[in-house]
Amino acid sequence: MQQITLLLTSLPDGILLGFVYGVAAMGLTLIWGVMNVINLAHGPIIALGMFGTFFLFIRLGINPYLGLVPIAIAGLLLGVVIYFTAVHRVINAPHLSSLLATFSVNMIIIGLATAALTTSPYNVDFSLGGFKLGSATILGTRLVAALIAILVTGALYLFLYRTRPGKFIRAVTNNRAAAELMGVPSTRILALSFGLGTMLAAVSGALIATFFPFNILSGGGYELKSFVIGVLGGLGNPIGALIGGLILGVLEGIIPTFMETSWVPVIEFGLFVVILLVRPKGLFGAKK
Amino acid sequence: MTVLLSVQGVTKRFGGLQALTKVTFDLPEGQILGLIGPNGAGKTTLFNAINGVYPPEEGHIIFRGQEVTRAKTYTMARMGLARTHQIVQPLNELTVLENVMVGACFGQENHSLSNAYGIAEEVLEFVGLGIRSEQLAASLNVAQKKRLEMARALASRPKLLLLDEVLAGLNSSEIGNMVETVKKIRERGITIIMIEHVMKAVMNVSDRILVLDYGQQIAEGTPEEISQNEKVIEAYLGDPKLAEKLLKEE
């Protein structure tokens, strides 16, 4: 009985968080799908998104949700810059090169940000109150964030399926060589995709900043979660990432009711490895 | 005569595509079997089925008296099967010599590194790549890479050698050299299946010929029988005159 109460308390929170995780993972998996690059700078970009909210809200007093717009634009531009400086040259090189190239961006961002912002925790003091749902308290910030996450997913879907650049992105994902033959400007599309991926990372970070305190290293944990989600939903499948995020959120809601919270990562990463082994295309992808 | 390889009712599908349909033949030791057929007929797929790259859905493959239908490629290699690839697969960052040593080290005779060194030098001499042995494999041209494929296969001292279009893309003097090489290999008593488009060459060196079309085995026989077989001429060339012309060319 007590367990059920506990479950009802932690599950809604988990689900709402799951949507936001999903947005971060969508960015990672979009980049992977289009160019077969695992962006190891994903974490620091999520963290930059967090700082974006902090500075816009605390220093300039801009509402965190309104602040998403400049953060998204900055994230997009940053991604394009990263693509051209670090990724473009190694796009066809062995995986080690692109992994290390994006990791070097990770080091550069963390190094500069640590020097400028230290690693002590920052906190965005923003609240929308909350309401009771049975035994659970739903925080307004989480509910709004989840709604925004759904909106972002919808917008991404529309972009990929209804617009010309979106269709180009899907064509390049499917088969870059063929897309190039058909006249798709692949370099620009790759840069755009990378930018979209980092934009999603920054947006998710900006939303997470309204829940928890953070520093420049905080993105790392969400980057790892993004890996797990990406593999759950199928690497390269941005929409699957939202579902993967939900699964992770639900797991994080359920597991604490029957074992200690500290076991959550053991199960998450164990699951991650198992899925990589048995269904590398993700839970919903075709087998093999 | 002992049968070295027996292929019995082998069927292979790729999704909806029937790449091989009930292919059946016996290959006696010491013979050269020519495998011909239009592009996409399933010739390479037959090699892949025999050496374990794509295990067939139906049928049996028996090599040296053992059932090997689902054996791995490395098991086949260690049992004395070697092949070349139609699309060359050099180990780019290794030297030519090292490429060939891999064949000698891990083939059926399982040689030590120092024995393999000697064998590799000898085989490279034999295929005419002796002076290139210290070069990186990546630096060879296509004709040389085809020879490298051949050298790697020979260095394993195979019982059965599968040659996949070793003449394709070579100029006429290179073809002459390669045909000589194949004949010399036969003199060593190695059994060969060769896929080839250059008709004259294949008719010239093969003891028997097997013809595939759309995965079906449409004919099998001596070169003379095949060159007069209506079905073959029909399927393979469409134009009977062309067959004669091709046979005469060069």
Add this chain to the structure above:
Amino acid sequence: MKSWQKHLGLVLPLLVVAGVVLWPIITDNVSARESAFTILKAIALASSLNILLGYTGYVSFGHIVFYGFGGYVGLYFVNDHGWSIWAGMLAGGIASGILAFLLGKAILRLRGAYFALATIGINEAMKAFANNFDLFGGPIGMVLNFSVYKAYGGAAEALKMTFYIMAGLTFAALLISHFVRSSKFGLGLLAIRENEDAAEVMGVIAPNAKTWAYVLSAIIPGMVGVLFFFKNGHVEPPVAFPLHSSIELLVMVMLGGQGTVLGPILGAFAYQGMRGYLVTSDFFKDIQLSVSGVVLLLIVLFIPAGAIGWLRHRIPVLRRVLA
């Protein structure tokens, strides 16, 4: 090839490592000894990783898991069961070897980035597991009982001893690296690296060869872990399984040149040297991580074969010496 020629490639690596070992002994300087220890540790770990990364072509992003896991196991026996450091190191090495064997059977089927991701997952899972595992002290980890050092003539003597053991482990790593590289087994690994399918067609039993390469690349890190935690006197999950150290190891291998014996050694030396300079320099110390990042990026973009690989390509005559 003449047999002495075959071992020519061992000369430079031995000289470099011998130099690093002798430097603190000659100068008789404790802080030099600490620096040399750090460099030797990096060389031993990077050379081990190179067996998998450089020879076999599998990118392990979580290689530090063997260091952490072996270290935990060894320190547990030393601390809780009174084993000597030698027996503890042996236990750590064996434990890591077994872990690699079991993992290898499972994840070496994955190729490319999928393998890399799986190794990250395993490292994180192991870290989280250690956090929960009471036998290993959970989140607090294990603190070595100070009296353990007595058997070695007190803390100062024990510290000195760890340096010599580290030197021994580094030489062992280097010899393993060299003998793998110049053996038939090593030739099979190089073939797998270049083209796994073609290697199998030539008879290389890739699943076995890869697994043994993985095991060989895990044993020394396991032993180094035991030694380092013994020296440090404690271990806790983030210290044992730092993902960024895994990546630093990749950088070292890449910097010097993967797939060569000398490359990881020079890479480790150069990387630690650069770090040492950056963290002490007034100008760079705050942004040392960024500077390292820029250097890494430049290497990846412009000399991906590493320093040794670059030299080998430019000057083929050097291939024998720069093995």
